[in-house]
Amino acid sequence: KNLKPISDSTPQPPPQSLLESESGTGTKGITEEEEEDTYETKGYQIKRQDVKFKYINPNGKKGTKQEVQAQHDELYNKVLTKEIHEPKDFNIESIRPPSPDMLSKYKHANATIVALVRNHEFGAIGRTIRKFEKSFNEKFNYPYTLINDVPFSDKFKDRIQAFTKSPVEFVTIPEELWSKPDSIDVEKQTTEMNIMAEHNVAYAKMESYHNMCRFYSGNMFNLPELQKYKYYWRIEPHVEFYTSINYDIFKYLEGTKKVYGFTISLYDISETVKTLWTETLKFLNTGDNYKYINKNGAFQWLLSDTQLPENNQIAGGYSTCHFWSNFEIVDMDFLRSEAYTAWFNHLDSTGKFYYERWGDAPVHSMGLALFADKSKVHWFRDVGYFHDPYYNCPKTSHTRGCEPGQFSKWDHLNDQNCMASWIDYSIDDLDAIY
Ligand code: GDP
Ligand code: MN
Structure with a gap:
């Protein structure tokens, strides 16, 4: 059954009302002529024309914002409440957990579980590790890499090792990969942070949060201790796992080249x-x-403006859709690639990890949307997960503790869900994957 009722049409020219002129402050534009350097996905285009990239959105959803929201909610709910199993695009039987007596001889993928944490968070990260072990890792024993900007205390190290049988490596971040660069104009930073704080932007004035976002965006995978790994799976304090994962997720990525x-x-x-x-x-x-x-x-997911047009407007043409990076499983070869590195260096040179509050989630996401094939970005629909206040809660025979289809703790936050846009625009055949 086709679960993509809305945007399955072939590209058509945009109605005249959607056209915007090239002049003005926005980044939107439209060109008539077809050119070589045009990148297109289901009617959404990014064009290179001399010095400007442009995009058009000919297949924007019809109807008011409320109607679009209702369509999106319906689609999301339909997908999450349909009972699902494991991914179908790989031989899952070949990546089952080893029997417990063979666990010590298990041949792992080249991967580690990472968390950036502070010393006082030992209880909260311990509880996360306990839940993560139960859901996934006690079946595989992947090693952990715990990362901190100051050395971990002995108390922290002792407490953590009690939660897992897997090896745990404790890493202190070198100063130059963590701290604010000297090039940042402190006066400008203070002014901009105050303005963001007046707009109630969370963590606006907390420099360590800006450090954290910049670190995860561009420096974390350059830690010496992570050079030996290809994949990481990020976890955080205070998160929940609601499903039992019975295949090696790292080997799934490896096998599908996602x-x-x-x-x-x-x-x-x-x-x-x-x-x-x-x-x-x-x-x-x-x-x-x-x-x-x-x-x-x-591109379409990256630049859409139908559900929250005001976000797109404030963010200069970016939908603000992103993958929530408190859960992310990443092939670091992507983050270490020439494309991502060159782009990150440009971003970093602007100082806007401090003058704005660019998060590592939108940065990773925008990089993926531009430089990766969208079929290589995988929604782990089958993994039940919660980070306050949002859920991914699939209907499976072993989902425990969440309500299938529920997105947020509070209904008024449902409009923050961008998943329908991903389903619509970025998944070619839902039923072939899940
Ligand atoms: P939120 O989810 O955006 O509200 O941000 P969190 O407070 O959960 O921070 C994201 C992750 O970075 C968590 O794993 C935190 O423990 C960690 N983190 C944030 N700031 C710092 C910091 O200054 N030092 C260290 N070591 N970890 C931090
Ligand atoms: Mn968090």
Whole structure:
């Protein structure tokens, strides 16, 4: 059964009302002529024309914002409440857990479980590890890498090792990968942070949070201790796992050559990423950087403006849709690639991890949408997960503790869910994968 009732049509020219002129402050534009360097996905285009990338959205959802929201809620609910099993696009039987007596001889994928945490969070990360072990890792014993900007205390180390039989490596981040660069204009930073705080942007004035976002965006995978690994799975304090995962998720990524796995996709606080997209366009239009764009990128999801048009407007054409990175499974070869590195260096040079509050989630997500094939970005629909206040709660025979289809703790937050846009625009055949 086709679960994509809304956007399955072939590309058509946009109605005149959607056309926007090239002049003005926005990044939107439209060109008539077809050119070589045009990247298209179901009617959504990013075009290179001399110095400007442009996009058009000819298949924007019809109806008012409320109607679009209702369509999206319905689609999301329909997908999550249909009983599902494990992924169908790989031989799952070949990546089952070993029997317990063979566990010590298990041949792992080249992967680690990571968490950035502070010393005082030992209880909360311990509880997460306990739940994570039960859901997944006690069947595989993947090693942990716990990361901190200051050395972990002996108390922290002792407590953590009690929660798992797997090896745990404790890492202190070198100063230069964590701290604010000298190039940041402190006066400007203070002014901009105050403005964001006045707009009630969470963590606006907390410099360590900005450090954290920059670290996860561009430096974490350069830690010496992570060089030996290809994949990481990120966990955090205070999260929940509601399903039992009975296949080796890392080997699933490896076997399918997928580069990224997520559970939740949502809209961001647009004030935190006001110029992330415009800075990205500057990068793409410099030299021959456009060559980095993947023709099968998730452009439509990245740039849509139907559900929360105001977000798109404030964020200069970026939908603000992103994968929530508190759960992410990543092939670090992607983050270490020339494309991602060159782009991150441009972003970093703007100082806007401090003058704005660019999160690692929108940065990873935008990088993936532009430089990865969207079929290599995997929604782990079968993994029940919660980070306050959002869920991914699938209907499976072993889901315990969440309500299938529920997205948020509070209904008024349902409009923050961007998953329907991902389902619509980025999954070619839902039933073939799940
Ligand atoms: P939120 O989910 O966006 O509200 O952010 P969190 O407070 O959960 O932070 C994200 C992750 O980074 C968590 O794993 C935190 O433990 C960790 N983290 C945040 N700030 C710091 C910091 O200054 N030092 C360390 N070591 N970890 C941090
Ligand atoms: Mn968190």
